Amino acid sequence: MRQSLAGDQRAYVELLQATTRLLRPFLSKRLSFSSEVDDVLQEILISIHKARHTYDGQRPYKPWAFAIASFRLQDHLRMLYADQLRHATDFDELEESLHEDVTESAISYESISKEVEKLPEKQATILRLMHQDGFTAKEVAEKIGMKESAVKVAAHRAYKVLKERLER
Amino acid sequence: MTNINDLVANLAQEASAVKPAPHPFLLSLQWMGAAAIYLAVSLAFSGLRPQIVEHLQNVWFAAEIATLLTLFIVTSLSAALLAFPDLHQKRRLAFAPIASFALFLLVMIFAWGADSPPAPLPVHSFECTLSITLMTLLPAVWTFYSLRQYASTHYHLAGCVASLSAFSVGALWMRLHEANDSIAHVVEWHYLPMLGIGLLGLWLGKVFLKW
Incomplete structure (x- = not known):
């Protein structure tokens, strides 16, 4: 991550690929469909990219990446349930x-x-x-x-x- | 999987060197420095309450000011930590405002008990809340603006803590400016509105800090 923060694109590709491998099992356990896993994974990678300035390379990378992953997963689930609730038929x-x-x-x-x-x-x-x-x-x-x-x-x-x- | 690989390639192409965000301690120090200047300038314009030195010798008044100052410092620090997705891996410190709030509450309870016979209520009431809120606006704006530059994963809480931090600047100013010894008035019109500000902060956090 330190190398990628310095602008090393190859290091950045490796980091994002390693992050993908790290997060896929985490998401697969929590989501039903593989397409859903891919969607959330893409969201997480974009978020990691956007927030990469908040990582300084001085502290462990995994808790930082997992914090973003959990945040995006919760966001996704919240939207999913809200959507299901909107389309549900009211009993009354x-x-x-x-x-x-x-x-x-x-x-x-x-x-x-x-x-x-x-x-x-x-x-x-x-x-x-x-x-x-x-x-x-x-x-x-x-x-x-x-x-x-x-x-x-x-x-x-x-x-x-x-x-x-x-x-x- | 192809989509992920494409995305990784695109993100890598966009990736240029980035300057890491400052350490949250430094960030909170910047906010506290700015707030101290703002408070000093405001007090220079509005004036300190008469006989402030004698009042500071009153244990409960001094304790109130000290705990309010602690609350401001702790909430500033917590807001800075909450600006980072992983709370800069200092989770306990990020939730420290709970302890400083409890301490502040305890001091106010004792101060209320010590206010015997009760000091006369001032003639004004909501004007204090209004003035504190107006004083709060500027610190709130700069704290929220600053927080937006980061990536809070606890945006509700960050909004709440940032609002409380800004409000404590206003409350400090009011307590050092207003010539009033009634604890009942201070609790009702200075500190109870803090709860409302905290709740408003939760909502503001969602509006301004969600990314």
Whole structure:
């Protein structure tokens, strides 16, 4: 690093390559995809380049490089999670988009009961209780120990599956 | 991998000789020197409080000034260390303001206890906070400008500590200038706003020191 700070380009190439070899396993342990590792590694190398004047060659290089690597990794993860959060569907919004009364149905339960039984057990139980036994979503929720909104969501998903199967 | 190799080659082409940043101790010394000059000039214009020498013989007033000065020195040093990605590998020293804050708090608690019977409250109130904040602006600007030249990986904390360092210059000036002995007033209008400044510094750090 001392040589590269003095402007020795060959030493600088060697340093950056050694840093790449040093940081790749560190990043691979913490990130899922190799493309992601490459992206963050590039960010780190650029940051090391930008901040190289803050290294004087008098103290160990590795803690300095790892400090920058951790900083950029955290930055990347923060952005990634923020992005996922932005694109996540709000549960309240989902609830609003559901029908007010999910127990109303244009077709009889008996006519589709065979398809209902093919659904996952929880969804089938919910539909059976709502449409065969006539319980409301709230009552079903109390009966099977779920939240009312979760019952509505499960019912909504079951309707979707049933609709696809019946339209086939 | 090809992208990385290309990037390394490009960065190496751009790499010319660079002057390493000064040691953080030297950097903080520069800030402290500038702040001392600023404080001296400000006091020369505004004037020292009457009978300052006698007041300095009061143990708690002297202790307050000494701990405030310590806080200023320690926060300046810490801000300089926080300017470096690895805190110049002096992590403990970078977090030293916590200890000096605790000491300052302790001194203020004792000073409050010793203020018996309580000194009369001055007629003014928020004007002190306003004056200190105005006095703080210049040191804050130069500290933040200086910090921007480096590469802080703890930019929130660096912003907070730099703001507190600048605010302690203002607080020192006010304490050496204002003829007031009421600890209640000093705590409420001089030092409590420090907390707000610290929080503001966290945000300013994000805005100005992120790289």
